[in-house]
Amino acid sequence: MFNSRPLTTSLTLLAMAFVGLTSIASTARVEAQDPPATTYQPGFWQPIGRFDPKRPVKVKLVNETDLALDYDITNLESFPPTVVAPGESAMLENFGNNAYIMVYPDNATPSTPEQSFVLKFTVPVDARTQMVGEDNVAVITVTKGDVNIENRFYGHRSINLQPTGAIFFY
Template structure:
């Protein structure tokens, strides 16, 4: 039995050992859906939000923090600005019309990275699109639409 163990050790001792590097498979973490941020801003700098009314109806916007401000109205083709709210906010935008059954609002977001400004273009979309109602700016710098 000892001679068998000795033979195995001798054979294993003379077998060349090759190094094997562990290879990580490519990351595939992105899953499309509403849970993905539509944009990102620099959360270490002061951020501003411009709301551009590209509809043909008046709209109103407000921060959900009731103490921050009162709702602000925007006529068609006007731009409103939000600033001084810190690095996170929930912003609601809604049409100021009695009957909005023929359309829903859609937000298109673009970030001016040099100035850390989030530009939100508000447009009308068909009723088949469920519509956006709010913009969520998170402390992490992520921008979500709901």
């Protein structure tokens, strides 16, 4: 004798699946009220530039202040602290693609609040790609900023090059 129960069960399951899929397919599309989130949010946590981590990176430190600046790569014991004179530049290389470069005035202690200043770093990058120059050289220019005018800016003290190719100023 033929047992129709498995066939009935299979047809019932198939009908339920069809109804479920039909209701999903015919559901009206609802748009979000707010636009989707963007991935870029301005702030100190964003890299100010990038270099190609697959190639050797170099840093050209340009001192546009009227003071001698000390600089040091903190994670390399073989790199001694060095001074770059006012108006001069220094090329840092052969340190890999991961470095913390500290920059600070050489023996510059202001005697009055009016003489206080902060260091400001800038690096030119391609506006579209945020990449440094074609030779993978990050040209970082150091200038003086006025503490009294720029009271929300505390000044830079270090350059951070990360293994991902990101460049940060702190």
